[in-house]
Amino acid sequence: GLLAGSVPQPTIFARMSARAAQLGAMNLGQGFPDTDPPAAVADAAVRAIREGVNQYPPGPGAPALRAAIAEHQRRFYGLDVDPATDVLVTTGATEALASAILGLVRPGDEVLTLAPWYDAYGALIALAGGIHRTVAIRELGEEGGDGRARGVRLGVDLEELRCAFTDRTRLVIVNSPHNPTGIVLDPAVLSAIVEEATAHDALILTDEVYEHLVLEGAHVPVATLPRARERTITVSSAGKTFSVTGWKIGWACAPAPLIAAITGIKQWLTFTSGAPFQGAVAAGLALPDADYAEIREDLRARRDLLVAGLRDIGARVSVPDAGYFVLADLSPLGAQDAAELCERLPEEAGVVAIPVSAFLRPGEGDHLRSWVRFAFCKDRETLREAISRLEHWA
Ligand code: PMP
Ligand code: GLN
Numbered sequence: 294g295l296l297a298g299s300v301p302q303p304t305i306f307a308r309m310s311a312r313a314a315q316l317g318a319m320n321l322g323q324g325f326p327d328t329d330p331p332a333a334v335a336d337a338a339v340r341a342i343r344e345g346v347n348q349y350p351p352g353p354g355a356p357a358l359r360a361a362i363a364e365h366q367r368r369f370y371g372l373d374v375d376p377a378t379d380v381l382v383t384t385g386a387t388e389a390l391a392s393a394i395l396g397l398v399r400p401g402d403e404v405l406t407l408a409p410w411y412d413a414y415g416a417l418i419a420l421a422g423g424i425h426r427t428v429a430i431r432e433l434g435e436e437g438g439d440g441r442a443r444g445v446r447l448g449v450d451l452e453e454l455r456c457a458f459t460d461r462t463r464l465v466i467v468n469s470p471h472n473p474t475g476i477v478l479d480p481a482v483l484s485a486i487v488e489e490a491t492a493h494d495a496l497i498l499t500d501e502v503y504e505h506l507v508l509e510g511a512h513v514p515v516a517t518l519p520r521a522r523e524r525t526i527t528v529s530s531a532g533k534t535f536s537v538t539g540w541k542i543g544w545a546c547a548p549a550p551l552i553a554a555i556t557g558i559k560q561w562l563t564f565t566s567g568a569p570f571q572g573a574v575a576a577g578l579a580l581p582d583a584d585y586a587e588i589r590e591d592l593r594a595r596r597d598l599l600v601a602g603l604r605d606i607g608a609r610v611s612v613p614d615a616g617y618f619v620l621a622d623l624s625p626l627g628a629q630d631a632a633e634l635c636e637r638l639p640e641e642a643g644v645v646a647i648p649v650s651a652f653l654r655p656g657e658g659d660h661l662r663s664w665v666r667f668a669f670c671k672d673r674e675t676l677r678e679a680i681s682r683l684e685h686w687a
Contacts, residue, residue: 304412305651309635313645319671319679321599322645324472324617326536326670328591331584334535334577341569350568352560354382354544361575362544369504370514378549381556384566386502386530386543391417392558393498393526393545394464398423402463407449409652409661411472411500423464428457430474431660436612444600444610445622447474451485458489464496465489467515470503473652473666474620475613480513487521496551497525502543503616505534505585508593510614516546526551531574533617534588536670540570592617592669595676599669602680606687617670620649624663626687631665642686644679 302308306323313320329335353359356376363376374380383389390413398404400422406414408427418425433448458465465486469478490497499515516525530543545555596612599619603610609622628634631648639645649664669676 301416305647306412309639309645309647312639316639316643318639318643318645319675319682320645321667321669321671321676321679322647324668324670325532325538326617327672327675328536328670330536331577331580331588333580334537334573337573337576338540338569341572346569346572348568349565350382350571352565353556354380354566355568355571355575358382358542358544358571358575361578362546365578366546370517372514372516372546374546375549379546379552381545381552381559382566382571383543383545383559384563385532385541386500386528387413387541388559388562388566389526389528389530389543389545389555390414390466390498390500391420392555392562393528394418394421394423396554396558397496397498397526397551398463401461403459403461405457405462405465405495407468407471408654408657409473409649410466411468412652414466414468415654424461426457426459426462427657428454429658429660430471430476444604444612447476447611447620448479449482451482454482454485455489458493458495460493462490462493462495464498467497467499469499469501469515470507470512470613470615472503472616473618473647473649474611475616475618476611477507477510477512477614480518483513483515483518487515487518490524491520495524497521498528499525500528502528502530502533504529506589506592506617507615508589508596508613512615523548526555531570531577533670534585535574535577536588537570537574540567540574542567542570542574595669595671595673598673598676599667599680602676602683603667605680606683617668618666619669620664620666622664628665629663631663635665638686643682644686 309322359376359380363374366372366374394417398421404418404423433446436446526547532538611620632650635648647666649661
């Protein structure tokens with residue numbers, strides 16, 4: 294036929310958002326907010342278009358945005374980043390991840406991720422011809438006095454993590470705060486990753502797109518850990534922090550030789566990224582601390598609303614420390630197979646959610662088979678309506 298090989302299927306997020314639109318279901322599936330960006334950020338983009346910022350910006354990114362990213366790394370994390378050589382602006386975090394993986398992984402190299410993992414990692418490792426190895430996120434116990442106060446605690450076993458590294462490990466992909474679980478990785482886990490990566494001479498690709506949406510504890514960038522810097526590529530995005538997922542402005546920070554390798558790929562993927570949005574994101578990165586706190590507090594209230602609603606219907610909930618998502622085990626409601634459940638939930642309950650199995654390979658996550666990911670980055674009315682529909686259904 295015309296097409297050699299198989300055609301990739303639409304992602305679970307695209308498929309489930311289409312179902313939500315078609316059925317008028319509450320979309321707690323795909324992780325995009327339905328709330329507005331900070332006014333200063335939105336106004337800056339509108340102004341840029343009106344003022345003629347509409348042609349190709351420099352491939353590595355507008356100088357003003359690269360400077361703002363370097364200043365952000367200094368202001369929040371004390372990291373010294375040279376905007377001329379250590380920063381690359383990309384079309385969302387996705388393109389930074391793609392360029393890094395395609396640029397740094399050779400066929401047959403092993404790439405390590407946690408499991409479950411954000412879906413793009415698996416697809417990109419396959420495109421690069423890498424071998425995808427995983428370390429399982431498991432239930433570590435119950436939190437809080439009565440087991441209800443905080444719920445199920447998820448995390449990784451340090452020994453299992455250390456044993457997953459081999460001499461063929463080329464790259465380890467870290468994602469903290471983590472999608473889909475909402476966990477913030479323990480500093481001990483991050484340190485073990487840096488130690489093992491150093492011992493095996495592997496690179497570290499750290500996806501920190503939820504860095505400003507940490508509700509419990511603090512975000513620890515991998516690049517701030519001792520000896521991590523020289524082998525670490527840090528990826529982030531404006532999408533989550535400023536509620537502008539459709540703008541697709543992301544970036545990578547790394548030592549100059551790594552940025553050069555990543556830029557070599559990025560230039561052939563998109564060459565450059567959304568001119569009028571770049572200055573607006575620079576304005577966002579310069580917002581005062583109080584604005585960042587407001588973004589977090591607003592999100593916290595929505596997390597608490599959804600967590601309470603899921604508990605009320607009898608789910609076992611893992612209370613997320615960060616990000617956009619809450620994981621719930623629906624086995625107490627008789628649902629053993631979340632993938633099957635999430636196919637019928639839109640019709641039966643009028644709610645769309647994503648099974649955790651979508652972030653795993655077949656056979657890889659039997660311990661998470663009855664777990665579902667619900668997005669809480671939605672406005673309160675949507676969350677309330679979704680909870681009320683789930684109560685009727687349960
Ligand atoms: N990494 C993670 C962990 C994500 O959850 C997402 C998407 N929400 C991305 C990367 C992609 O980010 P972007 O939309 O900026 O490409
Ligand atoms: N990152 C978003 C999520 O996890 C989805 C982005 C996408 O649709 N590719 O829901």
